Amino acid sequence: MFPASSDNYARDMSTPRTPEITLAGGPRRERSDAVRNRNRLLDVAARLVAEHGAGNVTMDQVATAAGVGKGTVFRRFGDRAGLMRALLDHAEKRFQEAFLTGPAPLGPGADPVDRLHAFGAAAIEHRLRYRDLYLAAEQPADQRYSNDPPHDLLARHVATLLVAAGVHGDVDLLTQGLLATLEVPLLHHLSTRRGMPADRLAAGWGDLVDRVTGEG
Amino acid sequence: MFPASSDNYARDMSTPRTPEITLAGGPRRERSDAVRNRNRLLDVAARLVAEHGAGNVTMDQVATAAGVGKGTVFRRFGDRAGLMRALLDHAEKRFQEAFLTGPAPLGPGADPVDRLHAFGAAAIEHRLRYRDLYLAAEQPADQRYSNDPPHDLLARHVATLLVAAGVHGDVDLLTQGLLATLEVPLLHHLSTRRGMPADRLAAGWGDLVDRVTGEG
DNA sequence: ACAGCAAGCGGACCTTGGTCCGCTTCTTCT
DNA sequence: AGAAGAAGCGGACCAAGGTCCGCTTGCTGT
Numbered sequence: 022m023f024p025a026s027s028d029n030y031a032r033d034m035s036t037p038r039t040p041e042i043t044l045a046g047g048p049r050r051e052r053s054d055a056v057r058n059r060n061r062l063l064d065v066a067a068r069l070v071a072e073h074g075a076g077n078v079t080m081d082q083v084a085t086a087a088g089v090g091k092g093t094v095f096r097r098f099g100d101r102a103g104l105m106r107a108l109l110d111h112a113e114k115r116f117q118e119a120f121l122t123g124p125a126p127l128g129p130g131a132d133p134v135d136r137l138h139a140f141g142a143a144a145i146e147h148r149l150r151y152r153d154l155y156l157a158a159e160q161p162a163d164q165r166y167s168n169d170p171p172h173d174l175l176a177r178h179v180a181t182l183l184v185a186a187g188v189h190g191d192v193d194l195l196t197q198g199l200l201a202t203l204e205v206p207l208l209h210h211l212s213t214r215r216g217m218p219a220d221r222l223a224a225g226w227g228d229l230v231d232r233v234t235g236e237g
Numbered sequence: 238m239f240p241a242s243s244d245n246y247a248r249d250m251s252t253p254r255t256p257e258i259t260l261a262g263g264p265r266r267e268r269s270d271a272v273r274n275r276n277r278l279l280d281v282a283a284r285l286v287a288e289h290g291a292g293n294v295t296m297d298q299v300a301t302a303a304g305v306g307k308g309t310v311f312r313r314f315g316d317r318a319g320l321m322r323a324l325l326d327h328a329e330k331r332f333q334e335a336f337l338t339g340p341a342p343l344g345p346g347a348d349p350v351d352r353l354h355a356f357g358a359a360a361i362e363h364r365l366r367y368r369d370l371y372l373a374a375e376q377p378a379d380q381r382y383s384n385d386p387p388h389d390l391l392a393r394h395v396a397t398l399l400v401a402a403g404v405h406g407d408v409d410l411l412t413q414g415l416l417a418t419l420e421v422p423l424l425h426h427l428s429t430r431r432g433m434p435a436d437r438l439a440a441g442w443g444d445l446v447d448r449v450t451g452e453g
Numbered sequence: 454a455c456a457g458c459a460a461g462c463g464g465a466c467c468t469t470g471g472t473c474c475g476c477t478t479c480t481t482c483t
Numbered sequence: 484a485g486a487a488g489a490a491g492c493g494g495a496c497c498a499a500g501g502t503c504c505g506c507t508t509g510c511t512g513t
Contacts, residue, residue, distance in 0.1 A: 076379065155378075156379045157378075159378045162371075162372040162373075162375040162422045162425075163372045163422070163425065165423075166422065166430070167430055190444050191437070191440065191444060194427070194433070194438070194441035194444075195441065195444070197418075197423065197427060198417075198418040198441065201414075201417040201418050201420060201423055202413075202414040202417050202418075204417060204420070205378070206378045206382065207381075207413065207417055209378075209379065210381065210382040210383065211413060214382070214383055217410070221407070221410070224407065225410035225411065226414075228406050228407060229411065229414055229449070232449050233448050233449075
């Protein structure tokens with residue numbers, strides 16, 4: 022429905038364009054001013070967020086600081102959460118690569134249960150590091166998890182590892198349950214308000230994984 | 238900080254008042270017009286929510302329909318989520334009584350693991366039934382779980398049962414993990430968007446509980 | 454080079470949650 | 484009954500997210 026994520030930053034603006042085969046209603050190339058504006062907006066937004074915290078940056082501020090109209094911001098990113106998601110894009114992609122293709126035990130090669138342990142620890146660290154953006158990027162309660170490709174990717178990954186670890190049963194549901202444990206607002210609460218350090222959270226995840234996979 | 242929940246509906250407005258011993262800065266009795274207004278607001282809000290859905294009722298509508306000023310609504314309930322929470326109060330209290338003092342296996346008397354199973358099934362049913370209100374009552378991501386007595390009550394209950402079931406380890410964290418599984422937005426998503434019936438969700442909870450408590 | 458046009462732009466405008474503060478009403482004390 | 488003070492009230496006001504639509508701009512085909 023919306024332009025969707027983009028993978029921003031340093032987009033190649035000089036490709037000499039092929040005749041642009043648009044058969045079957047394929048998408049037209051993006052206009053250059055649109056690209057310029059998106060990059061400007063992302064730069065400016067990143068700066069403002071770093072300065073004032075994601076929760077204290079208004080869409081107007083971003084638009085003004087980037088020298089564009091408010092409508093442009095919303096056209097690009099759909100809504101506030103969309104802008105925040107775009108800002109997370111980079112970090113999230115790096116995290117994804119780490120468990121998809123990076124070195125073991127997080128990446129391929131290690132025992133599935135070990136990978137699950139590593140996955141939890143990495144996810145916790147990642148999410149706590151960017152909690153500010155994650156909290157600001159949260160969608161309204163009634164559409165959370167809907168159309169959330171990053172979440173789906175994690176789910177596929179975890180489900181695969183569970184199966185590889187020999188877990189039987191409703192793996193799909195088990196996966197959603199495990200991932201619910203890693204939701205940012207909860208991590209944030211346990212970490213900040215309840216004073217639990219990241220390694221305790223990681224140990225808790227590990228314990229849960231062991232119980233679910235039947236280790237120990 | 239705010240007047241907090243109240244237990245609304247049909248409040249006794251005719252008690253002849255005792256001299257009201259206010260030593261040590263105790264709270265004054267609530268003014269009668271305040272009580273009247275709260276009840277009016279709750280009635281009206283309940284009606285509007287039933288008619289249009291919790292997500293489609295504005296604070297202005299409620300105020301106007303109740304014949305009070307907007308400020309009054311906010312003074313009573315703090316914010317929109319607070320009003321929704323107040324509307325949930327009744328149902329939530331009944332649910333709490335069911336597992337605290339009701340008949341087994343949900344209430345006391347049964348095996349702790351059986352009670353956990355029953356608890357999950359009941360929570361899932363309860364939350365799906367009132368999902369509309371729960372979704373509208375959700376707090377901003379950065380303060381979720383903070384000062385959430387209902388959540389804390391459930392947590393104590395689950396933690397107690399886990400201990401009674403002989404679970405060792407970081408029970409506190411394990412409890413939070415289990416409860417995360419029952420968050421309304423997730424249940425809503427799995428139920429509505431993914432088409433999972435309530436008993437599948439309940440079975441999934443049961444499976445998770447069994448794994449955690451080391452049954453099967 | 455230029456015409457045609459889809460894509461993009463911008464900012465006025467709307468909606469809604471939430472705040473503020475001068476005025477009113479209830480309660481209590483005498 | 485009346486005075487005094489606290490509690491409550493209401494609606495004007497503000498902030499911020501999101502929409503709309505007439506105008507502009509970059510792209511493409513000739």
